[in-house]
Amino acid sequence: MNKKTTTVDCPHCKKLVEWTEENTYRPFCSKRCKLIDFGEWASERNSIPGKSVYPAIEDEYDQ
Numbered sequence: 001m002n003k004k005t006t007t008v009d010c011p012h013c014k015k016l017v018e019w020t021e022e023n024t025y026r027p028f029c030s031k032r033c034k035l036i037d038f039g040e041w042a043s044e045r046n047s048i049p050g051k052s053v054y055p056a057i058e059d060e061y062d063q
């Protein structure tokens with residue numbers, strides 16, 4: 001029962017995250033952190049007023 005697990009720090013909130021196949025949000029701790037971090041990145045790159053870059057995000061906040 002010696003399961004090897006790699007852990008990383010969430011780039012957004014610095015929480016310890018297990019790097020596993022199940023964690024689809026890695027290296028982030030959650031979908032929320034991933035979206036927030038990616039959103040900040042994208043907002044710097046895509047400064048187009050009135051254009052929705054992530055139209056499907058709201059539907060995915062239902063955890």
Ligand SMILES: [Zn+2]
Pocket residue numbers: 010011012013014015028029030033
């Ligand atoms: Zn986080």
